[in-house]
Amino acid sequence: MHTIGPYQGPLRRAVLHLKESNDLDLAQALGVRLGQLVPRCQTVVGVPTSARRQRWRGYCAPQRLAQAVARLWNTPLLHDFRCLGDPAPRKALRGLAARRACQETIFEHAGPISGSVLLVDDVVTSGRTLSFARQALLRAGAHRVELACIASSLESGESRR
Secondary structure: OEEEEEOOHHHHHHHHHHHHHOOHHHHHHHHHHHHHHOOOOOEEEEOOOOHHHHHHHOOOHHHHHHHHHHHHHOOOEOOOEEEEOOOOOHHHOOOHHHHHHOOOOEEEEOOOOOOEEEEEEEEEOOOHHHHHHHHHHHHOOOOEEEEEEEEEOOOHHHHOO
16 A cells, blocks of 8 residues: 555644545645555546535545546546445544444445556545455456555554555
C-alpha cells in the first residue's frame, strides 16, 4: 500500500478537512502528490462511499482524490464502482478491534474490468475497506490493483513505500 504518511498531525488535519469540506483545491493537491508516489495504472478509482454518506456529504472524498490522479496521469477514471449496503458510521466503531469485527462492506462493479487499477482512499485505519474493494475489482477482472491512500494509521512498516 502506498501512502503519503501517517494519520497524524498536519496530514490528519488535511484528511479531516477534505472529508468535512469538499475542498477541491486540497483534493487536487493531495491527489497530485499521491499520483507522484504510486506506480502508474491503466485506470483509477476512488473507494466509493455508501449511498447514505454520499447523500449526507454531497460528494465522495476518495473519488475527488482519484479524479486528481487521473488528470495528472491523463488516465481514465473507472465508473460504476459502488458500495452496497450501509456500513456502520466510523465514529460508532471505536478502536481497531471494533472496526475489524464489523460486518463486511460489499462493493461491486457493473461490468468487466481489464488491466491495472489504482484504488484510492483518503485514510486507512484497519485496511478492511481497501481489502474488500480490492477483492471486488479483482473479481470484476482487474489484473492488478494498486492501493493508495493519503494517510494510514497502520504501522509504518505495513503501509508506506
